Amino acid sequence: MSRSRILRNPIAFVWWVVLVCCFLIVTISMMRLPEIPLGLQYPTTKTSKQTSEDDYLSIGKFGKMMLEMLPEDLAFTVFVPSEEAFERDLRLSSNESLVGEKMNDDTYAIMSRVLGFSAMPRRLASVNVPIDKELSYDSISGFVLYISKEEDGALTVNRVRSKRVDLRKKGSVVHIMDGVIMDAEFQQSVQPEEQD
Numbered sequence: 001m002s003r004s005r006i007l008r009n010p011i012a013f014v015w016w017v018v019l020v021c022c023f024l025i026v027t028i029s030m031m032r033l034p035e036i037p038l039g040l041q042y043p044t045t046k047t048s049k050q051t052s053e054d055d056y057l058s059i060g061k062f063g064k065m066m067l068e069m070l071p072e073d074l075a076f077t078v079f080v081p082s083e084e085a086f087e088r089d090l091r092l093s094s095n096e097s098l099v100g101e102k103m104n105d106d107t108y109a110i111m112s113r114v115l116g117f118s119a120m121p122r123r124l125a126s127v128n129v130p131i132d133k134e135l136s137y138d139s140i141s142g143f144v145l146y147i148s149k150e151e152d153g154a155l156t157v158n159r160v161r162s163k164r165v166d167l168r169k170k171g172s173v174v175h176i177m178d179g180v181i182m183d184a185e186f187q188q189s190v191q192p193e194e195q196d
Contacts (some may be wrong), residue, residue: 059167059174062086066115067169076172077124079145079157081114081180089180090114116141118157118181123173126155126165143183157181 059067060083070076086092090110120137129135129149137145148156155162160179167174 059169059176060086062092062111063174063176065111066119067172067174069112069115070119070172072170074121074171075123076140077120077122077175078115078169078172079118079155079160079162079175079177079181081118081177082163085177085179113186114180114182117143117183117186118145118177120145123171125173126153126175129155139181143181145181 059080062083063080066080067078070078081089092107092110117139120139122137124137124147126149129147131149131151134146134148137147139145145157150156150161153165155165155175157175157177158181160177160181162175163178164176167176
């Protein structure tokens with residue numbers, strides 16, 4: 001008796017058709033989602049969820065500065081250059097660049113630009129990157145990051161190899177890189193000028 005009411009009432013009929021279609025779409029979408037291993041923690045040497053004091057020191061002053069620029073309530077993956085990479089590739093020394101007027105103008109501009117290239121708005125631990133398969137994600141500036149994992153567990157992002165992986169800072173995953181991830185235009189702007 002209720003079936004005949006549904007078929008006679010056009011609003012109830014359309015409502016049921018929409019409900020069934022939505023249910024089918026959700027079911028099919030759930031079947032197509034990739035499997036994510038459940039219960040895996042990020043493989044760090046510590047069992048705590050926060051970055052240890054030793055790991056926090058390996059991030060360095062510039063790395064800390066980059067992480068402080070990100071909102072704390074969102075999850076990010078950040079490929080932070082090592083202190084040596086900042087000095088070698090960007091000519092930034094923590095003793096000189098974080099002092100006075102130079103820090104406020106030049107250093108902050110460079111750091112925010114590097115952050116735009118090396119942070120992506122999702123968590124990506126090295127466990128989630130298959131060996132010898134390249135993944136691509138967009139950074140927060142729209143720069144494409146090509147991420148692969150090597151046999152020894154190190155990540156390579158745009159041909160820059162990691163020194164340490166899977167450090168945790170609040171809701172984000174931090175990987176220490178042995179170079180700076182940047183586009184060609186920015187790389188040319190920070191390279192030393194040729195002397196004639």
